[in-house]
Amino acid sequence: MSLLIFSLLYLEPGDVARNLLGTRPVNAQTLAQIRAEYHLNEPFLAQYWTWLTQAVHGNFGISVQSGQAVAGEITSRLALTLEIVGFALLLSVALGVPAGVLAGLRHGRGTDRGVVGVGVVFASAPAFALGLLMLYLFASDLAWFPVYGTGTGVAGRLYHLALPALTLALGLGGFILKITRAAVIREVDQDYVTFARSRGLANIQVLGLILRNACLPVITSLGLTVAYLFGSTLLVEQVFSLPGLGSLLDGAVLFKDVPVVQALTLLMAAAIAVTALLVDLAYLALDPRLRHEMAAS
Structure with missing residues (x-):
């Protein structure tokens, strides 16, 4: 790379x-x-x-544009980008998983078609276009959120980053919705669900069994969302004028600041690789069948 x-x-x-x-x-x-x-x-x-x-010795050089050490340039902006990514990931899971479960349980009905339709719209919308719409509607017109800035303190930070994080979460939430829906539909038709219902288990208990098995592909798909979030965050930071890694990368590419671009690229690649590893470990912890197969081999 x-x-x-x-x-x-x-x-x-x-x-x-x-x-x-x-x-x-x-x-x-x-x-x-x-x-x-x-x-x-x-x-x-x-x-x-x-x-x-x-x-390879940990020295990523000096930024051609600013004359500062690349490591320092990235460190000063990394926290903001991680906050946006983490906030967006939490919002996307909070929005996408319940909507996907609802659509899966109502498969083929009007509720299913309506929820999936909304999810497709948000998943298809470019992040920068959605960000501009959010700015116009919620920041400029309704004045519910600030137009720019990062805020101070925990509450101020969350308030200022809510709109950028929501912009990312809506698109990502549509993707998580589709994965969750497909997983729930597959589990609902399994024999263990029919057996559980025939034993007289309450609906909430049956739902718990379904969600436990349906969560495995959802967790696996979250590894893919990291690449989406990092890529989309770069655009969203430009839209909301946030001094994160996105603005740093944009200026570095335009200036041909090779040390900065190289370091940022490798950082993102490492983050995606580590996330993929954590997802695999989570899959192993949640699925006893894999642990049994590993013990047997």
Whole structure:
């Protein structure tokens, strides 16, 4: 991934040395000094090798745009992005899972079609377009939420991040709704449900059995949502003018700030990989059949 991103940035039009000089007078000597300082006069593979040898030792270099250490640039913005992602994930589960259970239990009825229709609309809407609609409706027109800013304190933070998180959660909630609905429909037709009902178990007890088995594919699908959230958060942060990793990545790509783009890309890839691992471990903890198979082997 690092080689792919490095190659794309290398092929991107523009000159980092000229970007650094801005509107100041440009001469060949100044350009040569800047290119030598940032190894821009070296061949492509040599530039990549220089970056890689530093990265494997934990040194992701200096930002070309700001002159600050890349690690510090990311650390200063990471908390805000993680807060938005975590808040959005909680909201999407709170919205998508109950709606999916309701649609699954009412399969084929008007309630099912209505809930699925709403979910498809939100899942299909681009995050940036939905964010603009949210800003216009709830921030500008109704003035229920602030237009921009991050707030202070826990309550202020939640208040300012509620609209960006809800923007992400609506799209993600539609995806979780569809997964939950399909899982519930599959479990409702299983023999153990018929047996439980024939034994006279209460509806709430039968529902508990259904949800316990239906949650496994839902939890597995949550690993995919991390990639969606990180990708969509970058756009949503731009819409709501939030100083998170999204705005940092946007400026770095436009400026051809290779160290920043490389570090952010690897950070997101690592987050997705760790999430996938945690999902697999959760699946193992929740499904006794897998533990039994592992013990037997």
